[in-house]
Amino acid sequence: MTADVGRVVDAVWRMESARLVGALTRVVGDVGLAEELAQDALVAALEQWPVTGVPDRPGAWLTAAARNRAIDGFRRAERLRARTAEIGRDLASRQLEEPDRAAALDEPVDDDVLRLVLIACHPVLSREARVALTLRLVGGLRTDEIARAFLVPESTVAQRVVRAKRALGAAKVPFEVPAGADLTARLASVLEVLYLVFNEGYSATAGSDWTRPDLCAEALRLGRVLAAATPGESEVHGLVALMELQASRLRARVAASGEPVLLDEQDRSRWDRVLVGRGLAALQRAELAARAAGAALGPYAVQAAIAACHARARTAAETDWPQIAALYEVLGELMPSPVVELNRAVAVSRAYGPAAGLEIVDALADVPALRGYHLLPAARGDLLARLGRGAEARAEFARAAGLTRNERERAVLRARAAPAGPDGDRPA
């Protein structure tokens, strides 16, 4: 029974902690202190609920418990101030104010959670610190859960959290939602953190309880929370759309044998239709928000639009490759990168034939960032093979096989590099 109550406390904490810590930060003015007060309330719940039973409104119970601790804290600070003899203070009238200040906790303020996300992802913090603090303060995860998910020691995460809170205090970062372009700039840092967490989960290993796949779910959830809090921000909807659409393919992208399944070969009936629908709807919100702001789509929304082209195609053959190629061109302008350009080359080859794709790939041959990147010769070999230039194709596959560090991939590439392999000379 006690163990069950512990699990209920965990669940309530996951549901309520962001709102609670947000409200406490607004009242006490310091996120570190706010989290301590909330944690005290959590400890009180763990002590009392096994005896008294779970209250009818557990969230309100936690708020009340945290409020009492906050009032104790105000009084203690007040006594200290009185003892250090600040002159001319009317202690009696100040004490009257305390319950008022604490009562502010009971009034939900819509922006509390948004402010908390913004402070957890503040640019004064390192990327690792932002990730840890966001999952801890906004996600309501315990330090050991975060550590397990990121495969680092618990003490490392604990240190990151402590240092991050100290850095926020030292920088006197205000608990606020900036307006206009400032908000968009601060949100960019939040989106980066959420997508990082999502990708960490997207490359998941097997495991028992809180493992990396859950990071995908948590990043998605936090993205949805953020989108609900900032409905006018196109890129927030764009990132949510991108994550929903990528997550919709999670169970189709790995074969039972454990081998990755390429998009073309995925069983599309295994795509998660609920997430596809949500992703397409989120993309539409991104487009509407951009239009309302008189702005073009940002990089997340464009990537979501590419993912949506795949999601809309009932079969791989129905894929709208000209549209995907055009979107990669837009993405390349927003976020110039040889990797984006290589993707564009593949899309162009699918839309307009291998010769058009090869032209783009050849222009990438001397880009330093792609030196040692096996997918470049692999893509080039593929296009050459489709053009019937078998000998050149085999040389590229051999080069790619020498570059990849993945055994399975190397076997596939070596087979294509062999003279009697599947890519012998054949007409285009």
Added chain:
Amino acid sequence: MRYMVIVKASEDSEKGVMPTEQELAEMGAYNEELVKAGVMLAGEGLHPSSKGARVRFDENGRTTVVDGPFAETKELIAGFWILQVSSREEVLEWVRKAPFRGGEVEVRQVFESDDFGDALTPELREQEDRLRATVEAQHG
């Protein structure tokens, strides 16, 4: 994990009695809370069974269509939510917050036989890690 939260029908829902303004407001606030918490994937209310039908299959696969309404009100469904949560306890705590007076709500876990978590291999992870490292290298 994903749960379907099933709201059972009542005499009123089967009669097509619309909720009062207050009930609607409370339900709206509850739905908003679910959305703001990022846990609600879907949720719909259903018309009374009088607008529905059942398709019966005999042992040879032949079908008969039976029009509603259906008598066993408490076994009927009036609406549902699909919630994405991290535990059974969490879905139950969410349901406990729902603004119902009277009636019953059933909670069922959605079957995800092919949990992707078991299928992803270290090789794939390595591949993804390298890909990400490469992409990050582009952005400095």
